[in-house]
Amino acid sequence: MWGLLTRMTFKVGMEKGSGLVRPVSATKLVGRYLAHQEGLPGLPVPALQQTCDRYLAVLEPIVETEKLNLTRELVTDFQKAGGVGERLQKSLEKRACGAENWLSDWWVQTAYLDYRLPVVIHSSPGVVLPRLEFSDKRGQLRHAAKMIAGVLDFKTLIDNETLPVEHLGRRPLCMNQYYQLLSSCRVPGLHRDSVVNHAKSSTPSTHITVAHNFQFFTLDVYNSDGTPLSVDHLHHQLEQICNSSPQTNKEPVGILTSQHRNVWGKVYLDLIKDQTNKESVQAIQRSIFTLCLDSMSPHASGEMYQSRAAQQMLHGGGSHLNSGNRWFDKTLQFILGEDGMCGLIYEHAPAEGPPIVALIDHVIEYTRKSDMAHSPTVPLPVPHRLCFNITPDIKRDIEQAKHDLNTMVQDLDLAVLVFKHFGKNIPKFFKMSPDAFIQIGLQLAYYRLYQKSCSTYESASLRMFRLGRTDTIRSASVDSSNFTKAFDDPGKKNTEKVALLERAIKAHRSYTDMAIQGQAIDRHLLGLKLQALEDQVSIPEIFTDPSYAVAMNFKISTSQVPAKSDCVMCFGPVVPDGYAVCYNPKDQHINLAVSSFNTCPETDTARMVQAVEKALLDMRTLLESTPKAKL
């Protein structure tokens, strides 16, 4: 099966050099997606004892000895023959037998849809793209038209099932997430949200939504014969939208989507009681994606540019800037400022970063090659303004949402570091995994600031498995801790430090391999816990144990999102006293986005950024100046 699919993969792809980037195969390969998916293995359930042993090992560097000894007893009891662990494991294995993926529904539910904090900052990642060379409305709209055309070009690959299958090493990856990106939207609930996806409905969406000056419009992007509108025609339509919304004199209804989910869930029901409002909201939900045409962002130049851009992408800068120009529930929102600021924000429930950046890479390539050739004038439907009837209650809710969002914006301390000294090249030269090198650098930076290790999360892809999402690579290990403690110890020789660095890096790489093969501990432990809830047995003590709370309190939450383009993804910390670090390692440099909360007295993004930069540089110096490394 894989052999056949691989051959099919080679047939499709991108045709370059003819001015435009076009999908080679415009014909549908009906059934290819399903055939590929069915060939993927199911996610395994790791062995109980393996997870218990590994759980104790990951606690070692982050939990005090006394607490750990108590946890050891609890774990021993949990996994004893005939005990609760064994019973839950059997239930989980049974669940795995009857499901496409025993974890994916549970994961989407618990990690995203049951999560009640605002999606803004707390869940939805932003992506900063390289600055574009324009600083006026004209340039903005010309580029926006090309961007739309680029996304539609990618959509053709999805619709025709001709998207090249991705691989990790030689293993083909699950492509499902690509089918969840377009025409989908999160819908708030009173206690739990849901996601609607119109891509596969009998009447697939043919419009996008455009947000301009806090007003929303639907723009039909296909001609009546099913072909996409030309760049020229798209540009004309965007001009019409902007001409009919010259001022931000309307209520920024979109800002409601930035609220706490329970609050928004309640307001949502009020809002859609009105039929006009309901139709407007549904038009946004059904649309292929949203394009946000933003106004200029102040102070966005020089050294600060990337950080300002990251803030614009992640939250829009506050109610006085562009936050009202969003519908944060929408899965994909491309953002284009009048000053050339460019990027996107995506709602996380349907997908992880890698498919998003693959789409972005395609769009960037497309916009570089495409030109705005003049298209013959044809009558085009006028873009439709989405109207909202705002009652005094809804107006009050909007005011509250503005206030709450501005408080969140004030609280986020987000900075982008373009680490220019080296990229993947240096770790590779020293025969080390670049990802592990960066992760150990983060451990060293944190240790230097706090003189201890902390629970650290790195996303690992489970896409080798059908409907796979992520598991956790735990970057704080006994080996990373030995290295960070030794690094600034004048009593240690450099050769000793290099040996410890090598061990730490190997340990990280081996945890990574274990995680991507579905053998990490976090999703398994979550599965056992959720199984206990499902089987209505009391929650085992290992989950109420303080060590478990420490393990789940990720003071550093990280993700590598590599891209062909020179972009960087960013997101907020997952705990009040933590850091988030997202990075795109290029060959010669590394783009990193670091965030923390201003209200936390213990964290400081600028200090962390400095510490990361110094840690990476010091690690290189150590390797370069140690005789063994020179060989």
Ligand code: COA
């Ligand atoms: N010597 C020399 N080169 C090495 C090496 C070594 N010891 N180890 C690795 N390399 C090379 C690799 O071959 C690779 O080469 P390439 O640049 O030509 O592709 C490169 O270094 C990168 O490898 P590495 O740094 O080890 O990372 P990775 O590409 O294997 O990625 C993860 C590791 C964890 C990021 C990846 O497996 C993953 O799961 N990604 C998904 C994360 C995700 O979903 N994030 C989204 C959250 S929203």
